[in-house]
Amino acid sequence: MNTQQRSEQFVATTYARFPVTFSRGKGSLLWDDAGKEYIDLGSGIAVNTLGHADEAWAVAVHAQLLQVAHTSNLYYTAPQAELAQALCSRTGMRRVFFSNSGAEANECMIKTARKWGAGRSTIVTLEGSFHGRTIATLTATGQPAMHGDFAPLPAGFKYAKPNDIADLQAKLDNSCCAVMMELVQGESGVLQLNKDYVQAVAELCKANNLLLLIDEVQTGNGRCGSLYAWEQFGITPDIVSTAKGLAAGLPLGATLFAASTCDVLGHGSHGSTFGGNPACCAGALHVLHRLDDGLLADVQAKGEYIRAKLQALPGVKSISGMGLMIGIETVKPAKDIVAECLAQGVLVLTAKDKVRLLPALNIPMELLEKALDVLANCL
Numbered sequence: 228m229n230t231q232q233r234s235e236q237f238v239a240t241t242y243a244r245f246p247v248t249f250s251r252g253k254g255s256l257l258w259d260d261a262g263k264e265y266i267d268l269g270s271g272i273a274v275n276t277l278g279h280a281d282e283a284w285a286v287a288v289h290a291q292l293l294q295v296a297h298t299s300n301l302y303y304t305a306p307q308a309e310l311a312q313a314l315c316s317r318t319g320m321r322r323v324f325f326s327n328s329g330a331e332a333n334e335c336m337i338k339t340a341r342k343w344g345a346g347r348s349t350i351v352t353l354e355g356s357f358h359g360r361t362i363a364t365l366t367a368t369g370q371p372a373m374h375g376d377f378a379p380l381p382a383g384f385k386y387a388k389p390n391d392i393a394d395l396q397a398k399l400d401n402s403c404c405a406v407m408m409e410l411v412q413g414e415s416g417v418l419q420l421n422k423d424y425v426q427a428v429a430e431l432c433k434a435n436n437l438l439l440l441i442d443e444v445q446t447g448n449g450r451c452g453s454l455y456a457w458e459q460f461g462i463t464p465d466i467v468s469t470a471k472g473l474a475a476g477l478p479l480g481a482t483l484f485a486a487s488t489c490d491v492l493g494h495g496s497h498g499s500t501f502g503g504n505p506a507c508c509a510g511a512l513h514v515l516h517r518l519d520d521g522l523l524a525d526v527q528a529k530g531e532y533i534r535a536k537l538q539a540l541p542g543v544k545s546i547s548g549m550g551l552m553i554g555i556e557t558v559k560p561a562k563d564i565v566a567e568c569l570a571q572g573v574l575v576l577t578a579k580d581k582v583r584l585l586p587a588l589n590i591p592m593e594l595l596e597k598a599l600d601v602l603a604n605c606l
């Protein structure tokens with residue numbers, strides 16, 4: 228039995244996979260078990276911020292593994308405390324809760340909003356949003372097609388149309404405690420919210436004593452050309468969730484609290500056995516160190532380069548997204564393009580009916596150009 232047969236027989240049937248088994252990576256290159264080389268424009272869905280097998284990142288994680296990998300949250304560890312401080316000083320947020328995934332970071336955000344609401348429990352999210360796969364975050368996800376099999380879902384969620392402030396206003400009532408949204412909806416097609424709309428939502432939240440919850444699981448950690456995307460929208464969220472690229476390949480979620488919410492969760496009100504373990508935090512500390520102004524400027528420049536190059540192609544209808552989070556509306560079906568690129572050694576993703584690019588933030592220009600030539604041919 229080879230790996231693919233073994234996986235099909237023994238791993239749960241939740242994933243429809245491409246018939247490729249990866250055995251090694253370096254930077255933005257991956258090799259399958261037959262030795263075929265691929266340029267990775269997907270980064271494990273926005274996770275491998277620094278590409279694969281980054282030397283300095285691995286050294287930082289390894290050094291921590293040889294000190295202590297896990298202690299539980301009954302005790303203090305330096306990497307967790309230092310990472311929380313670094314996140315706060317880079318964002319102006321006040322405290323951080325650490326978990327292991329995006330869904331968990333959002334669960335924490337939802338629990339905090341409800342405790343803060345003291346009886347007001349409804350959270351308004353946006354149609355087409357994606358917030359995770361746990362029961363509460365699935366319910367927060369504004370995609371009814373994903374809800375069907377899992378009833379009964381928890382009460383207390385409502386959905387408003389993106390970029391439609393009147394619709395949001397109409398959905399608000401005195402049961403509401405918060406509005407929760409992605410600034411660029413990733414899974415539903417790299418759909419960017421208008422800056423005017425986001426600012427109007429922030430004002431509406433202030434006027435109605437509601438929390439503004441921003442899901443930066445995918446948009447965060449440099450992906451959109453700033454450490455967090457909200458910095459580019461002129462708003463200050465009450466809570467921000469993030470995960471995916473935070474530790475560049477290790478599982479780590481973080482929920483960042485502003486002054487308005489930083490003392491809502493008291494002792495015993497929330498927790499995680501693994502969350503914020505020192506090995507993952509050491510990885511994330513290294514990522515933050517690497518995400519300096521130079522790298523963030525590169526993300527913006529490379530994003531603009533990709534847009535300019537693709538916009539000119541006849542196979543492209545439109546381009547969306549920010550920084551290195553890019554959606555391409557194509558003439559040919561996105562699925563066919565992904566399959567053709569894969570055959571030609573380039574990994575790209577879909578987001579609904581679009582082609583989606585999420586390359587490593589430090590992808591070398593030569594590899595990016597080479598991969599875009601292949602993509603252009605397939606388009």
Ligand SMILES: *Cc1c(COP(=O)(O)O)cnc(C)c1O
Pocket residue numbers: 327328329330331333357358359360409413414442443444445446470471
């Ligand atoms: C991926 C994603 C999640 C869920 O993250 P997991 O780590 O898979 O639980 C939540 N919100 C957004 C915006 C995401 O892109």
